[in-house]
Amino acid sequence: MQILNEIRFTVPSLSVNESTARAVVSSFIVQADPTVEELSDIRTAVSEAVTNCIVHGYRNTSGVIDITVRLLPEREIYIRIKDNGCGIADIQQAMQPLFTTAPEEERSGLGFSVMESFMDKLTVKSKVGKGTTVTMRKKLSTHGY
């Protein structure tokens, strides 16, 4: 993978860091000159993935969330969001729209559906007791290029 630029950062699994993660990723992505809609899509997908780490990965515990964002050739954005939490036993079930294990927190069960809709590619890898890694890619439009 040829990497044109990259940022890596770690945040504690505090809900206030959902907006921190969005802000850092947005400010990095801006160099690729995304459209307003593309930037909104990426911010939303990041917010969903980070929230999943906090609500599901580290439920009732705490830990760190590792975030890597890469700018790849041909205006492609690569984002990896990783936790060392409880992991997902059945990824297929977890990715079904409206499925949630946290209804008491009013989770809508749409997190993965939103990531899939707003990004071009979504990969979820998880091991029970080890954690979950979400990888997303999106090609930015070539307006003005």
Next chain:
Amino acid sequence: MKVNIKSENGTAIAVLSGEIDHHTAKMLRAELDKFVITMQPDILAIDLSGITFMDSSGIGLIIGRYKLIKECGGRLEIRSPQPYIRRMLKISGIERIVKII
């Protein structure tokens, strides 16, 4: 994140501004529920015109308020979402149960 609620002739309009995510939804949920339970409005209208970001936590927030106001004998409306927010509402299918104006 700010919420400003005004009530007139049985309709409560909650004007939200800022960003809705899992973190801010907790505060919004508490504010809106306190008002609905105390005032029991016929209609709760959530005005999203000032919302600059919303992820699926906003959908959970809306569904929760829909259930609460229904239990109290009222109904929920969503008003003035920006195009990006409208897209999120569409993905959720919430427009089948809540009127979006």
